[in-house]
Amino acid sequence: MDTILKVEHLKKYFAVNVGGPFARHMASLKAVDDVSFEVGRGETVGLVGETGCGKTTVGRTIVGLYAPTAGTITYCDENLCALTREAMRKVRSKLQMIFQDPYASLNPRMTVGNIVEEPMDIFSIGTMAERRERVQELLRTVGLNPEHINRFPHEFSGGQRQRIGIARALAMNPEFIVADEPISALDVSIQAQIVNMLEDLQQNLGLTYLFIAHDLAMVKHISDRVIVLYLGKIVEVDESKDIYKHPLHPYTKALLSAVPIPDPRIEMQRQRIVLKGDLPSPVNPPSGCHFRTRCPIAQPICAEQEPELRDMGSGHMVSCHFAS
Amino acid sequence: MDENNVLMRIQGLTTNFHTYAGVVHAVDDMTLTIPKDSVVGIVGESGSGKSVTMMSVMRLIPSPPGRIEGGHVWFDGTALRMPDRMEKDGPNKGMVDLLSLSAEAMMKVRGRHIAMIFQDPMVSLNPVLTIGLQMTESMVVHGLATNKEAWKRAVDMLALVGIPNPEERMRDYPHQYSGGMRQRVMIAMALSCNPELVIADEPTTSLDVTVQAQILELMKELKVKLKSSIIIISHDLSIVAGMADKVVVMYAGRVLEEANVYDLYEKPGHPYTMGLMKSVPRLDAEDRERLVPIEGSPPDLLAPPIGCKFAPRCKYAMNICREQEPQLVTVGEGHRARCFLHHPTAPAVPGFVKVG
Numbered sequence: 001m002d003t004i005l006k007v008e009h010l011k012k013y014f015a016v017n018v019g020g021p022f023a024r025h026m027a028s029l030k031a032v033d034d035v036s037f038e039v040g041r042g043e044t045v046g047l048v049g050e051t052g053c054g055k056t057t058v059g060r061t062i063v064g065l066y067a068p069t070a071g072t073i074t075y076c077d078e079n080l081c082a083l084t085r086e087a088m089r090k091v092r093s094k095l096q097m098i099f100q101d102p103y104a105s106l107n108p109r110m111t112v113g114n115i116v117e118e119p120m121d122i123f124s125i126g127t128m129a130e131r132r133e134r135v136q137e138l139l140r141t142v143g144l145n146p147e148h149i150n151r152f153p154h155e156f157s158g159g160q161r162q163r164i165g166i167a168r169a170l171a172m173n174p175e176f177i178v179a180d181e182p183i184s185a186l187d188v189s190i191q192a193q194i195v196n197m198l199e200d201l202q203q204n205l206g207l208t209y210l211f212i213a214h215d216l217a218m219v220k221h222i223s224d225r226v227i228v229l230y231l232g233k234i235v236e237v238d239e240s241k242d243i244y245k246h247p248l249h250p251y252t253k254a255l256l257s258a259v260p261i262p263d264p265r266i267e268m269q270r271q272r273i274v275l276k277g278d279l280p281s282p283v284n285p286p287s288g289c290h291f292r293t294r295c296p297i298a299q300p301i302c303a304e305q306e307p308e309l310r311d312m313g314s315g316h317m318v319s320c321h322f323a324s
Numbered sequence: 325m326d327e328n329n330v331l332m333r334i335q336g337l338t339t340n341f342h343t344y345a346g347v348v349h350a351v352d353d354m355t356l357t358i359p360k361d362s363v364v365g366i367v368g369e370s371g372s373g374k375s376v377t378m379m380s381v382m383r384l385i386p387s388p389p390g391r392i393e394g395g396h397v398w399f400d401g402t403a404l405r406m407p408d409r410m411e412k413d414g415p416n417k418g419m420v421d422l423l424s425l426s427a428e429a430m431m432k433v434r435g436r437h438i439a440m441i442f443q444d445p446m447v448s449l450n451p452v453l454t455i456g457l458q459m460t461e462s463m464v465v466h467g468l469a470t471n472k473e474a475w476k477r478a479v480d481m482l483a484l485v486g487i488p489n490p491e492e493r494m495r496d497y498p499h500q501y502s503g504g505m506r507q508r509v510m511i512a513m514a515l516s517c518n519p520e521l522v523i524a525d526e527p528t529t530s531l532d533v534t535v536q537a538q539i540l541e542l543m544k545e546l547k548v549k550l551k552s553s554i555i556i557i558s559h560d561l562s563i564v565a566g567m568a569d570k571v572v573v574m575y576a577g578r579v580l581e582e583a584n585v586y587d588l589y590e591k592p593g594h595p596y597t598m599g600l601m602k603s604v605p606r607l608d609a610e611d612r613e614r615l616v617p618i619e620g621s622p623p624d625l626l627a628p629p630i631g632c633k634f635a636p637r638c639k640y641a642m643n644i645c646r647e648q649e650p651q652l653v654t655v656g657e658g659h660r661a662r663c664f665l666h667h668p669t670a671p672a673v674p675g676f677v678k679v680g
Contacts, residue, residue, distance in 0.1 A: 050532040157621045187369040188559055192603035192617030199614070214533060221605035221612060244607060258537035259607050260562035264585045266608070267566035274541050275534045278502040 010071035046223030102161035337395035365564030368574035445506035456494030593661030
């Protein structure tokens with residue numbers, strides 16, 4: 001498979017004030033700390049983890065909404081971090097993003113037509129009439145009535161708004177789409193509609209997805225490969241069908257066992273691995289392995305030495321001293 | 325069901341919201357029985373009326389625009405210790421209608437007999453009061469304990485829900501707690517007066533999956549330890565699966581199906597319930613199967629469709645479904661469904677157990 005996106009040693013630190021409201025004492029919040037992975041053309045890669053694990057930051061850095069602190073992002077043999085603004089602008093038309101909250105990501109003062117047309121406006125594509133026609137075609141593609149082109153976002157339901165967001169992302173014929181929790185703000189019965197549509201679009205348009213979500217069952221369903229993040233670091237990477245059967249990292253195991261299954265016979269007698277406590281602060285992460293403070297099998301070595309991301313064969317990567 | 329075993333019976337509850345655009349029928353003719361010492365799950369999408377039902381029970385509907393237009397909420401009168409308000413005879417003998425109580429009497433019920441755990445622990449705790457003060461308040465107000473006793477009991481409750489160093493943490497403010505911890509505090513607070521009924525409104529929706537697992541395990545543990553009935557409201561069928569004895573599926577302000585937990589998941593009696601189950605991927609699924617979504621979107625409650633409210637989205641809708649609203653019919657022991665497919669003359673549908 002040819003690689004479309006290569007992320008190497010990506011770091012993104014944010015400066016935060018930890019001195020309280022009246023004192024100034026800056027520290028760095030390590031949102032993403034040395035993350036490397038590749039995405040093949042036509043593949044769907046799922047990025048999972050809890051709030052604050054850095055999954056959204058990875059996505060936003062890839063599309064250029066954040067400048068990385070260190071590391072490189074190579075997209076189709078071009079290093080995005082070294083591009084000039086103008087060159088980046090051109091590449092970005094092929095790299096689009098679908099946002100989490102369809103209520104916040106559409107401008108309430110613009111009509112649907114203008115929202116979907118805006119990317120084409122920016123890149124001066126076609127005449128006005130051609131752009132309008134393309135907008136109508138896009139609306140049809142995402143299952144909306146093209147006659148609603150002059151309506152405003154508030155006239156649509158959550159699921160329909162997410163469709164508008166997807167139409168906007170498709171306007172420039174992108175190759176790569178970062179979907180940041182595209183369904184978590186939607187009702188259960190609407191989620192499946194959007195997921196099926198994303199799958200159809202991938203087939204018809206040859207898209208590559210980076211699918212960011214915290215819902216493991218949905219990620220397993222849509223992705224070919226899954227990357228599990230914890231406190232800004234990758235803990236495990238595997239094919240999605242294998243990671244459920246043979247998780248190696250204790251965090252992945254806990255994450256999988258935390259997902260409820262809609263079957264009372266299974267659910268009532270399931271033995272859960274329940275993690276103790278909460279996510280530590282990314283401003284001051286634990287030494288060694290970041291997960292050791294909540295890990296059920298932590299040993300002294302975990303505090304001293306940070307585990308490397310090791311290849312366990314056939315692309316299954318894990319970062320744990322005790323994984324085998 | 326044994327008549328003496330009923331803790332609460334909602335009968336024909338109807339709650340409307342009078343807005344400028346018209347009347348929103350948020351809950352329409354809701355009927356539900358909560359047995360003593362049981363866990364009942366209420367499942368539905370946003371706008372299905374599950375929260376409004378519980379707010380009506382608590383008499384916390386903002387009015388105007390909301391108004392409880394009809395129905396009764398019968399609650400065990402012996403537990404309430406209101407002998408003079410009890411029904412003398414009839415099917416609701418010994419029960420008190422919460423909707424008939426004065427605002428003052430209702431205040432004695434809230435927190436003491438019915439407690440609520442809200443969805444978002446970030447906004448439901450007062451940020452300027454210490455956890456200790458908020459924990460002890462309800463016990464002192466209800467006259468169950470002096471300040472000192474209440475403090476001691478609050479410390480015990482915090483320890484029970486798994487907060488480390490409860491003594492010290494009593495003096496902390498909500499912002500010093502994480503999201504999961506705050507939800508534990510909410511649970512401790514709800515249980516502090518030993519209420520007969522605890523209503524948990526989406527208790528884990530705003531939490532991460534690992535913290536959600538912690539809270540669900542905690543609630544399961546407490547269910548065994550304490551003698552309260554629990555109503556757990558959720559939009560997620562899988563959360564309810566592991567906890568509830570009985571599950572109620574709501575849609576557009578109505579109960580569409582009600583069954584014990586095993587029946588509901590194994591032989592759903594309503595196309596909406598079937599649709600919900602097929603539209604979520606399962607973590608334990610072997611292959612990647614395509615999801616089967618429920619097409620369309622929930623109805624506008626300002627102008628709900630005539631007939632069955634689910635008919636416009638239903639794959640099996642017949643002509644009658646668009647003309648007349650079906651009644652809840654009994655399809656098994658304690659299993660009721662609101663669907664015409666159970667009618668003897670209705671066509672058979674694969675995967676649908678028809679009784680009629």
